[in-house]
Amino acid sequence: MKNVPVVCYLFTCFDDINSLKNFKNNYLKFDAGLDHDLVICFKLLESKQVQNIVKELTDIKFHNFEDSFNKNDFDFGSYKRVSEKYIDRDIFFLNSHSYPLCNNWLKLIMFHKDDNNLIGTSASYESILESIKIKKKYKFFSYLLNIFKFKKNFPSFPNPHIRTSSFLIKSNIFLDFIYNKKINSKFDAWKIESGNDSLTNFFKKKGLSVYIVNSEGKKFIEKDWMSSETYCYSRQLKSIISDKHTRKYHALSKKNQILTQLKIWGK
DSSP states (O other), rough: OOOOEEEEEEEEETOOOHHHHHHHHHHSSOOSSSSEEEEEEEESSSSHHHHHHHHGGSOOOOEEEEEEEOOOHHHHHHHHHHHHHHHOOOOEETTTTTEEEEETHHHHHHHOOOOOOOEESSSEEEOGGGOOOOGGGGGHHHHHHHHHHHHSSOSSSSSEEEEEEEEEHHHHHHHHHHTOOOOOOOHHHHHHHHSTHHHHHHHHTTOOOOOEEOOTTTOOOGSSSGGGOOOSTTTTHHHHHHHHHHHHHSOHHHHHHHHHHHHOOOO
């Protein structure tokens, strides 16, 4: 149905079937609160493999999208092809490690949607530049090359960006953003999420709105993203969607949670 949003969950050949089961179980447990078309995108899998996996999904209704592209262009390549199929639709993209955490998860997000905004369920101020370290002394030269390469492509801290583990966007706008992007490596994928020409910065340069929405249904602008309590702040209890990094934060000691919070948001 063209007037309802698309929820697209991505499952790839690199993922454990338990990730898909976790998504399915939580999708069934928590009511989306809104009519939608669920699309499961299978990436880099043979049709026979997909047929076997689909047997695990008989209790949910979904559209099967087998991504026929035979090279790994990461999540964003698949999102591009899903957007091409579902033109002029609002699409809520979820990566392989993500699943809903509360009832009305889609309704809460869609309440704040218009044709020209980008909505995430979490965000970060972190700069990838902070993670570059010398692993071995004899690799100092390669470290310097990395510094140059990263500084050329990524802003220094603070680097506000929507985390692309889950985000809501109009398919047409996503295609405008992604059409000329090369996605041949993890580095290219990092640039799309948090580089100088990231998805977030694409919206900001056009004067379009970028929001975070939390499980209370509240909308947060960039300066207030931290206080949404959706990612690496306080007890992080207001997330709409769980992903591997939000779960990692919950598993940390209190001391390490504070250190992580400083890394993500600063003092």
